[in-house]
Amino acid sequence: MRASRLLSLLLLLQNRGRMTAQQLASELEVSVRTIYRDVEALSAAGIPLYGDAGHAGGYQLLGGYRTRLTGLTVAEAEALFLSGLPGPAAELGLGSVLAAATLKLQAALPAPLRGNADRLVERF
CATH class of the missing domain: 1.10.10.10 (Winged helix-like DNA-binding domain superfamily/Winged helix DNA-binding domain)
Incomplete structure (x- = not known):
């Protein structure tokens, strides 16, 4: 862990x-x-x-350091289907998995697309 x-x-x-x-x-x-x-x-x-x-x-x-360690696990990929439902995801024990998947997705996106993704998350 x-x-x-x-x-x-x-x-x-x-x-x-x-x-x-x-x-x-x-x-x-x-x-x-x-x-x-x-x-x-x-x-x-x-x-x-x-x-x-x-x-x-x-x-x-420092210095704009970025990692490339952004691969999704199977559980994280499955949790993406619940990304709009954090309450139910937490009730199913997938809250931390969903949070990790979201971080990895954000890290994998280029900066301009990351801004769009952040706005979408805020909206929904």
Whole structure:
């Protein structure tokens, strides 16, 4: 599960830019301390992460770093059919799978299309 969380953390920073440890912890449903450990592990693995302390701080990827690790699993692909129904997906135990699939899809899209996808998600 940790590898999946590390990938999700990386994709969140790639898609959303700067995020605080608290925002990441809330999104990934873990403690802030777990985020600190995960960020340290990603940095040790050579991922160019930068962290600013303080009120306006947060973590971000340096230099436009982008990962190509965006392959979908079978469960994530199936969860896409429920993408407009986050409540039922969560009730079926697919909430985290749906969130991971959405992150991977956003990461796979070129920047102009990602903006369109974000607007569609907001609308529906």
